[in-house]
Amino acid sequence: MSSKKIDTRTRILEATWHLMEQRRGQGVSMGDIAKAAGISRQALYLHFDSRTELMIATVNYVDEVKGLNERLEQFQEATSGVDLLDICVDVWGNHIPEIYGLAKALLNTRDTDEATAAAWNSCMGCLHDVCQNIIEALDEEKILAAKWSRSEATEMLYTMISIHNWEQLTLESGWTTAQYISRMKVLLRSTLVDESKVS
Amino acid sequence: MSSKKIDTRTRILEATWHLMEQRRGQGVSMGDIAKAAGISRQALYLHFDSRTELMIATVNYVDEVKGLNERLEQFQEATSGVDLLDICVDVWGNHIPEIYGLAKALLNTRDTDEATAAAWNSCMGCLHDVCQNIIEALDEEKILAAKWSRSEATEMLYTMISIHNWEQLTLESGWTTAQYISRMKVLLRSTLVDESKVS
DNA sequence: CGTGTCAATTGACATAGTGTAAAGTTAAGA
DNA sequence: TCTTAACTTTACACTATGTCAATTGACACG
Numbered sequence: 001m002s003s004k005k006i007d008t009r010t011r012i013l014e015a016t017w018h019l020m021e022q023r024r025g026q027g028v029s030m031g032d033i034a035k036a037a038g039i040s041r042q043a044l045y046l047h048f049d050s051r052t053e054l055m056i057a058t059v060n061y062v063d064e065v066k067g068l069n070e071r072l073e074q075f076q077e078a079t080s081g082v083d084l085l086d087i088c089v090d091v092w093g094n095h096i097p098e099i100y101g102l103a104k105a106l107l108n109t110r111d112t113d114e115a116t117a118a119a120w121n122s123c124m125g126c127l128h129d130v131c132q133n134i135i136e137a138l139d140e141e142k143i144l145a146a147k148w149s150r151s152e153a154t155e156m157l158y159t160m161i162s163i164h165n166w167e168q169l170t171l172e173s174g175w176t177t178a179q180y181i182s183r184m185k186v187l188l189r190s191t192l193v194d195e196s197k198v199s
Numbered sequence: 200m201s202s203k204k205i206d207t208r209t210r211i212l213e214a215t216w217h218l219m220e221q222r223r224g225q226g227v228s229m230g231d232i233a234k235a236a237g238i239s240r241q242a243l244y245l246h247f248d249s250r251t252e253l254m255i256a257t258v259n260y261v262d263e264v265k266g267l268n269e270r271l272e273q274f275q276e277a278t279s280g281v282d283l284l285d286i287c288v289d290v291w292g293n294h295i296p297e298i299y300g301l302a303k304a305l306l307n308t309r310d311t312d313e314a315t316a317a318a319w320n321s322c323m324g325c326l327h328d329v330c331q332n333i334i335e336a337l338d339e340e341k342i343l344a345a346k347w348s349r350s351e352a353t354e355m356l357y358t359m360i361s362i363h364n365w366e367q368l369t370l371e372s373g374w375t376t377a378q379y380i381s382r383m384k385v386l387l388r389s390t391l392v393d394e395s396k397v398s
Numbered sequence: 399c400g401t402g403t404c405a406a407t408t409g410a411c412a413t414a415g416t417g418t419a420a421a422g423t424t425a426a427g428a
Numbered sequence: 429t430c431t432t433a434a435c436t437t438t439a440c441a442c443t444a445t446g447t448c449a450a451t452t453g454a455c456a457c458g
Contacts, residue, residue: 008434026310029415042418043435051416108307111225147385155372156386164363173354183355186346191389207405228444241447242406250445 009047012037013061016054017102025104030054052109056119059102063123066098072130081137081144082193086185088130089161093181096166103163131158138193145194153192160188208246211236212260215253216301224303229253251308255318258301262322265297271329280336280343281392285384287329288360292380295365302362330357337392344393352391359387 015036019028030051034041048054063069071091078084096103110117135153138144144153159165161184169175175183189195214235218227229250233240247253262268270290277283295302309316334352337343343352358364360383368374374382388394 024310030417031415039434040436041416042437045417046434049417104310108310111223111303111307145389147389152382155368155374156382159364159367159372160359162363162367164361164367165358168358168361168363169354173358175354183351187355187390190344190346191386229446230444238405239407240445241408244446245405248446 008037008039008043010061012039012044012047012054013058016058017062020058020101020105021098023101025101025108028105052113052115052119055102055106055109055116059099059106059119059123062099062102066095068095071095072126075130075133081134081139081141082189082198084134084137085188085192088134089181089184089188092127092161093166093177093184096163097170097177100163100167104167107163127161128154128158131161135192143194143197145192148192157188157192160184207236207238207242209260211238211243211246211253212257215257216261219257219300219304220297222300224300224307227304251312251314251318254301254305254308254315258298258305258318258322261298261301265294267294270294271325274329274332280333280338280340281388281397283333283336284387284391287333288380288383288387291326291360292365292376292383295362296369296376299362299366303366306362326360327353327357330360334391342393342396344391347391356387356391359383 012033016028016033019033019036030044031041033054034044037044044054048057074087074091075084078087106116106120110120132150132154135144135148135150135157138153139150144150148156166180169180169183170177211232215227215232218232218235229243230240232253233243236243243253247256273286273290274283277286305315305319309319331349331353334343334347334349334356337352338349343349347355365379368379368382369376
């Protein structure tokens, strides 16, 4: 009975996601999404109260489908702070290209939209926690570079791996994803890790 | 005869600039600008063909008034690559807060607007050149860290000092401008400069 | 003193997008 | 057969950009 309802909802989410990735988050109207999902524009509002709500639902849907949580489980395997750092850059660096369009759209509207900002922060809060854990691990192993306090290092790490930086380095400067990951690791290691103390 | 014309134009540019900074580039309509400049909305179009053109003109106006060019002359005083790097972070880091609202507005629309993108790139191209000069200076002094090629180092430096990173670290993480400058210098030095070879 | 010109004003209108509202259609199920 | 839920169609309100035409007021020139 509710299978058709769920079906339409899923179709909308899929359509939103794919349109967003295709057009890199730009120029995607509610009408476009409706057409892509094969329903009328107004039917969208039967499932989602507003554009913002649809975007947020799509982010959650993508996270679920792409299994970001499972990916983050790789962190269990890390045995050292440096490992944690490398795995974080790998997992996140490979995840960004799959969510870029959507993320870009959210980033663009979060300045004017409270709900978007809240959803974004809740999404990114998890990444921020990961950053904090990495810095704590480095500090406990006594290999956090002396110039950084824990909190400053956390903020700097979180900033460095931002989507904007990925966008600049890959889409603008033309780096490949592999190159981005490799260079980002070099950058982060050289500034955050006191190499002379790494065993 | 043309003094009144220039006057109005200047009043529009001032109004645009101040409204942009005040509201951090968000929610500033042509009507708001007109009201702030004390003219009708339609009169704006007598001076500027479009919103985009007004924004671009405002950027140029601000650069002129704030004398970014003169600030960049400080580079003449630098005697080494490390000096250049420090001065760049100082000058640029102190300049960003004065243009943030405007820059933010341009960044938000450049994805959909060719003209904005072009104007932005022409503005930022100058900063990119500065980055390139710095990396070249470091390399010629043989103190560019071995892990970086010239072009990669240039792109990374340019990305690191982006407005988005300033925004994240100051507005989001709560750093002061001084703290931003200090930490950014640490980051850039530790990754780009081979400290063991600095005299 | 008239006349042309330029800046600016007023009001109307086109367009695009979001969001609301109401009435009608279709199909499945009790 | 009657009901309900999902969806459609049509219409409208609102906001913002940008265009157009007719008008006003000031100032300079002959």
